[in-house]
Amino acid sequence: MPDLSRRRLLTGAGIVVGAGAAAAAGAGLVRQAQPAPVEADALGGAIPFHGAHQAGIATPVQDRLYFAAFDLSTDSREKVVAMLQAWTAAAVRLTAAQEVGGGATGAEPAPPDDTGEAIGLPASRLTLTVGFGPSFFDKLKLPGPERLKELPHFPADKLDPARSGGDVCVQACADDPQVAVHAVRNLVRIGFGTVSVRWSQLGFGKTSSTTPDAQTPRNLMGFKDGTNNIAGTDRKKLDEHVWVGDEGPEWMRGGSYLVARRIRMHIETWDRTSLKEQEDIFGRTKREGAPYGGTREHDPVVLDRMPIDSHVRLASPASLSGATILRRGYSFTDGSDGLGRLDAGLFFLAYQRDPEKGFIPIQRALAATDPLNEYIQHVGSGVFACPGGVRPGSFWGQGLLD
Ligand SMILES: C=CC1=C(C)c2cc3[nH]c(cc4nc(cc5[nH]c(cc1n2)c(C)c5CCC(=O)O)C(CCC(=O)O)=C4C)c(C)c3C=C
Numbered sequence: 012m013p014d015l016s017r018r019r020l021l022t023g024a025g026i027v028v029g030a031g032a033a034a035a036a037g038a039g040l041v042r043q044a045q046p047a048p049v050e051a052d053a054l055g056g057a058i059p060f061h062g063a064h065q066a067g068i069a070t071p072v073q074d075r076l077y078f079a080a081f082d083l084s085t086d087s088r089e090k091v092v093a094m095l096q097a098w099t100a101a102a103v104r105l106t107a108a109q110e111v112g113g114g115a116t117g118a119e120p121a122p123p124d125d126t127g128e129a130i131g132l133p134a135s136r137l138t139l140t141v142g143f144g145p146s147f148f149d150k151l152k153l154p155g156p157e158r159l160k161e162l163p164h165f166p167a168d169k170l171d172p173a174r175s176g177g178d179v180c181v182q183a184c185a186d187d188p189q190v191a192v193h194a195v196r197n198l199v200r201i202g203f204g205t206v207s208v209r210w211s212q213l214g215f216g217k218t219s220s221t222t223p224d225a226q227t228p229r230n231l232m233g234f235k236d237g238t239n240n241i242a243g244t245d246r247k248k249l250d251e252h253v254w255v256g257d258e259g260p261e262w263m264r265g266g267s268y269l270v271a272r273r274i275r276m277h278i279e280t281w282d283r284t285s286l287k288e289q290e291d292i293f294g295r296t297k298r299e300g301a302p303y304g305g306t307r308e309h310d311p312v313v314l315d316r317m318p319i320d321s322h323v324r325l326a327s328p329a330s331l332s333g334a335t336i337l338r339r340g341y342s343f344t345d346g347s348d349g350l351g352r353l354d355a356g357l358f359f360l361a362y363q364r365d366p367e368k369g370f371i372p373i374q375r376a377l378a379a380t381d382p383l384n385e386y387i388q389h390v391g392s393g394v395f396a397c398p399g400g401v402r403p404g405s406f407w408g409q410g411l412l413d
């Protein structure tokens with residue numbers, strides 16, 4: 012649990028102190044209709060919303076994801092500003108396990124402000140991260156950052172427009188799916204008339220880690236995923252590869268560019284593949300996750316010990332003039348496809364300082380020769396500029412829209 016003092020929580024997360032709070036302590040930081048004082052030892056895993064960077068990027072990866080991409084239903088900047096102000100106020104409360112607006116009860120005869128399904132649940136390390144797609148800037152006639160461009164087409168892409176694009180995105184990560192869904196649902200509600208959901212994706216079983224000391228999670232192919240990811244504590248690498256710096260624009264400083272890809276896995280075909288072939292495809296062993304030529308997971312990757320077209324060799328920065336991304340993906344299963352096959356795969360999320368030096372060269376190399384392509388297909392895609400962190404009293408995208 013993060014070591015947050017009560018004072019820091021109260022100022023940082025914007026919680027208003029009120030009566031009737033004693034009951035909130037005990038089982039963690041608990042949602043209350045009435046604003047409540049919160050004990051320092053009862054934060055229930057609240058991650059501060061405010062800071063130099065948006066939470067949910069370098070933050071230790073939570074267990075669950077709910078990601079939503081929105082279309083603007085207006086070209087009025089004023090309406091968008093009003094919505095982003097209201098979203099920010101709600102996000103401050105949601106990430107601190109507080110109900111939005113006037114709460115989930117007591118508003119008769121009006122419908123309650125908060126939908127209520129998170130009453131009594133702790134903060135669950137909820138983070139809410141917002142990004143703007145290239146079309147956001149076109150629709151609002153705003154100058155977009157130079158580095159935010161539509162992604163190129165990659166060979167074998169089979170992108171479904173109904174699962175791609177979006178003017179705005181919200182990435183909600185939490186250890187409890189109900190908390191993540193509740194957060195996005197309430198933002199959708201607040202945004203009614205200004206944005207509508209274009210597509211969304213639930214994710215479970217994180218497939219990457221930003222905490223190298225923790226056990227590396229496994230993807231649905233059974234392999235450890237995230238071994239060679241950037242650690243959330245590695246400030247040097249984050250500054251070099253993830254956070255936007257002086258190249259700006261100003262409102263993007265401390266922000267990052269997000270690439271989201273819905274990657275379907277042909278699980279049934281994969282499961283009929285021998286262990287040796289599976290391991291050759293990645294260039295790592297299945298049980299230990301060791302790179303070929305090594306015996307332990309974190310042994311150094313020696314490229315020429317790996318098959319020349321193995322996934323890890325192709326994607327390694329050493330093969331691609333240093334191209335590096337921060338991965339933050341999740342597994343998904345969305346039922347079956349009507350032909351008896353699971354609609355399952357990896358919802359791949361990658362943050363970087365410049366997609367031209369991160370995702371794009373890596374994906375070009377993978378799309379060309381990765382043997383994994385026989386077992387996967389990219390079916391959804393989005394690219395978003397995620398502004399720098401929100402300061403207390405400010406709102407998401409303020410520097411851009413003010
Ligand atoms: C464009 C970027 C990448 C896509 C798309 C991608 C898809 C993808 N990856 C796996 C499984 C694994 N990937 C691993 C390593 C790895 N993958 C990428 C990039 C993309 N992967 C990078 C940059 C790396 C790290 C390379 C390195 O520096 O060593 C691994 C090995 C363990 C690890 O380091 O994480 C696995 C396993 C799947 C299943 C998949 C699409 C469905």
Ligand SMILES: [Fe+2]
Pocket residue numbers: 322326
């Ligand atoms: Fe990969």
